[in-house]
Amino acid sequence: MRLYGWFLLMIFSLHAVAVDVVVNRGVPGTSLAQASARALFGMRLTKWPDGRPVQIFVLPDGHPVHAAMCKEQLNIYPYQLRQAWDRLVYSGLAQAPIEVSTEEEMISRVATTPGALGYVRKVKPNDPVKVFYVE
Amino acid sequence: MLNRVALFLACALALSTAEAIELGDGVQAHGFLSQSLVYTSGNRVGGNSDDGLAIDMREIGGNLSWRPNADWLLSGQVLARWAGESDGGDLRLDYGFIDRTLLADGDTSVGLRLGKIKNPYGFYNTTRDVAHTRPGIIMPQSIYMDRARNFWLAAPGVSLYGNHENPGGNLSWQVSALQPEVDDPDLTYFMTGKNFGRFAGEHSWLGQAMLETVGGRWRAGLSLGQMAMQYRPGAGDDLEPGDTRLPTWVLSVEHNMEFWSLTAEYGQTKVLSRNYGATPHAISIEQDNTTEAWYVQATRRMGNGWQGFLRYDVFYFDKKDRDGTSFAASSAYTLPARMRFAKDWSFGVRRDVGRWAWSGEWHHVDGTAWLSPTDTPTRASVRKWDLLLLQGAWYF
Numbered sequence: 001m002r003l004y005g006w007f008l009l010m011i012f013s014l015h016a017v018a019v020d021v022v023v024n025r026g027v028p029g030t031s032l033a034q035a036s037a038r039a040l041f042g043m044r045l046t047k048w049p050d051g052r053p054v055q056i057f058v059l060p061d062g063h064p065v066h067a068a069m070c071k072e073q074l075n076i077y078p079y080q081l082r083q084a085w086d087r088l089v090y091s092g093l094a095q096a097p098i099e100v101s102t103e104e105e106m107i108s109r110v111a112t113t114p115g116a117l118g119y120v121r122k123v124k125p126n127d128p129v130k131v132f133y134v135e
Numbered sequence: 136m137l138n139r140v141a142l143f144l145a146c147a148l149a150l151s152t153a154e155a156i157e158l159g160d161g162v163q164a165h166g167f168l169s170q171s172l173v174y175t176s177g178n179r180v181g182g183n184s185d186d187g188l189a190i191d192m193r194e195i196g197g198n199l200s201w202r203p204n205a206d207w208l209l210s211g212q213v214l215a216r217w218a219g220e221s222d223g224g225d226l227r228l229d230y231g232f233i234d235r236t237l238l239a240d241g242d243t244s245v246g247l248r249l250g251k252i253k254n255p256y257g258f259y260n261t262t263r264d265v266a267h268t269r270p271g272i273i274m275p276q277s278i279y280m281d282r283a284r285n286f287w288l289a290a291p292g293v294s295l296y297g298n299h300e301n302p303g304g305n306l307s308w309q310v311s312a313l314q315p316e317v318d319d320p321d322l323t324y325f326m327t328g329k330n331f332g333r334f335a336g337e338h339s340w341l342g343q344a345m346l347e348t349v350g351g352r353w354r355a356g357l358s359l360g361q362m363a364m365q366y367r368p369g370a371g372d373d374l375e376p377g378d379t380r381l382p383t384w385v386l387s388v389e390h391n392m393e394f395w396s397l398t399a400e401y402g403q404t405k406v407l408s409r410n411y412g413a414t415p416h417a418i419s420i421e422q423d424n425t426t427e428a429w430y431v432q433a434t435r436r437m438g439n440g441w442q443g444f445l446r447y448d449v450f451y452f453d454k455k456d457r458d459g460t461s462f463a464a465s466s467a468y469t470l471p472a473r474m475r476f477a478k479d480w481s482f483g484v485r486r487d488v489g490r491w492a493w494s495g496e497w498h499h500v501d502g503t504a505w506l507s508p509t510d511t512p513t514r515a516s517v518r519k520w521d522l523l524l525l526q527g528a529w530y531f
Contacts, residue, residue, distance in 0.1 A: 035300045036242060038350065044298050044305070046205050047239045053205035076350035077393055079436065084351070086268045091253040091261035092210030092230050095163050095200050 019069040022107070022129040024116040027052075031133040038074050040117055042084050043094040048115060056097035057109050057118035065103065069119045073134045156531070161204075166197035169266035169528035177517035178503060179510040181219045184522075193217045194264055196229060208234040214264055218281065220509040221321045229253070229264065230289050242300035249293050255309050255343035256287040256358045257385045257400050263288075266528035267492045270398065270432055270444065271483050273524065276505040277428035277450035278385060278400050285319040286362050286381065290336065304349050310342040317364045324508045326379065326408075327420060328470065331369035334379075339363045345387075356387040358402075366411065377411030377420070385428075394436050401429040403454070419466065427454035440487040444496075448479040450504050473518040477502035483524075491529050498522040 021037065027048060032040075039045035040054055048054055059066040061082055070078045088094035100106045103120045110116040111128040123131050156164040171192035175184040182189030196214030203209075211231035217224040232250025253261035257278050262268040274281070292313030299306045315336040323330050341360030347353070362381040368374050385402035404426045411417035430448035437443065451457045452475040459475030483496025503516040 033242075033302070035302050035305070039242065039298070039300045039305065044307070045239070045242070045244065045300070046202075046236070049241055051205065051239075053202075074350065077391065080351045080391055083268070086265070087262055089165055090167070090198065090212070090265040090268060092198060092200060092212055092232065093234070093261075094208070095161075095202055096165065098157060 019065055019072055019119050019121060020123045021069070021073055021117070021119045021132045021134050022110050022123060022127075023118075023132050024110055024112075024114055025128065025130050026114055027117075027130065027132075029132070030130075031135050034073070034075065034134050037134045038076060041074060041081065041097070043088055043097065046094070052115045055113050055116045057100055057106055057113075057116060058097045059103070059106065059119075060099060060101065065119065065121050068121075073119065161202040163200050164197065165531060166195075167265050167267065167528065167530035168195040169193060169526055171272060171524055171526040174523040176521040178506055178520045179219065180506070180522055181217075182510070189219070191217050191219060193224075194266060196264065198229075205239070206236045210234065216264055219507065221281075221507045243297070245295070245297040247293070247295055251289055251291045252294050252311060252313070253289045254287045254311065254313070254341050256341065256360075256383075257402070258354075258356065258387050258389065258398065260287055265530070266526060267487075267530050270434065271446065271481065272494050272496050272526045275400070275430040275432070275446060275448045276477065276479065277430050277448045278402050280428075280450065280505045282321050282325050282505055282507050285317050285322050286315055287341075288316065290315045290339070302349075304347045306344065306346050308342070308344040310340070311360075312338065312340050315339050315362050315364060317362075321507050321509060326406075327366070327374060327416075328513075329416075330509075331372040332367050332374065333369065334364045334366055337363040337365055337378075352391055354387070354389040354391070356385075358385040358387070359383070373412070373414045373416050374420070375410060375412035375417065377408055377417070379406065379408045381406060396434040396436075397432070398434070399429070399431045403427055424453040424455070427451045427457075441484065442487075443482065443484045445482045446480075448477075448481065450477045450502075452476065452504055470513060471516070471518075473516065474503050474506075474513055477504040477506075490531055491527065494524075494526045494528070496524050498524075 046054055061078055067078050070076050070081055085096055089096045100109055106118045106120055107127050107129055110118040173181040173184040173189040173192055177185055179185050181192035194216045196212060198212035200210040212229040213226055214229045215224045215226045216222045230251050230253050232248045232252050234246055234248045236246040238245040255261060263274055263279055290313035292311050294309055294311035296309040317334040317336050320330050323333055339362045343358040345356035360383055364379050366377045368376060381404050383404040385400055387400045389398045406424050408421050411420050428450045430446055432444055432446040434444040456462055457476060459472030462475050463472040477500055479498050479500045481496055481498040485492055485494040499521050501519050
């Protein structure tokens, strides 16, 4: 019985994604390779595969959903993302992601910005954004 | 003087709630500033630090970037830096260039930059004047020596770059053809031991390749290049218009864990000088030597915005004469051996609160190789000395 419980827990943990990566509904596709997601959030990649520009939205560094997204979806520590942005932004090689302060603002900015990519804890059924699966 | 510092900090505080400014239509603005307090037990860093607390170390800068579409980027940054006698706060263009993406094919991108570009040299050179991006209040001086900063700082040129993503990590690279901006009294001192003439940059090149494993757990890079310059003698100079080439390389390795980062960099630079004339001074300059520089640093993140580091940083002007004794014995001006090396133990703490970074660090240094003679005249220097730095830095 206990073993069964552990097994369930393991299955649950493997599939438990506390954070949804979301995109503007105009972005084609349904999923993203993790390497591409890291490159996009790391501001190293500025285009979607169809050539359209990407606009990244993030929550503040200390936000729990930001930390969860970094670890669960990108497999990176938040401090590494901050260091990578600073290296690019203060040497002029790339622009910074746009920081929003709440998840509500994240949903509304992603919904209204073409090519937008962001994340929230859990998308609600009538949120006007599309969930992307990071593989 | 104190009034100026107070005004500077008051402006900073007034701005302290700002975030990166989006100006619409793909335009962004960012800025940063820092103010440091310096105390030394002997020798001078950043002003009169041996008589008490020096308050003349500060930086302020701002940048604008415009991305009109996914393929073009225009970026520029200006900054002013105060650091003792060697940097007096003149506003300068830190970088300003145009960037064109030539190829963006899924996970591979290649592009071209044209203009004044920050030189990729080791992990930290490109943002060395932005306090919160440094691995401490001052850079590890072996690799990023402030006396010689203009060799590597930024230069007009053209640069081809690329980035390749794959499931195992990513590779980024850059190759630049450039003309270093070496007209700087500190650099003239550094190269000739005097300050009569000046240097002018010649055609040079610099490349860097950086490999990262998944999520940047391991980062490893090689920076490789050759800087070239010509000497323009000044009035009363005993040197002729010589040429100097500096072939150089730096190997950089970093391991990032949740609470720890371990960083090490090792580099060598050959100093090859010709045609400086036949005086004893010229002959001493034309003696080829290879510098050796390395440091190891452990950084520990402790939560709640706190972090601390321990670093050991070593520089030798001549790897075949590490203690400087041959140099001192043969020097045309009876210069001391201690100016040919520096071994620096340092530890520091930092607390990040929002967009502020508050830091303190202590150095115990054996040797004076990276001291600027414009601040500390060589013969007045002491071999073993301590350095205490405190800094407040803010950025948006």
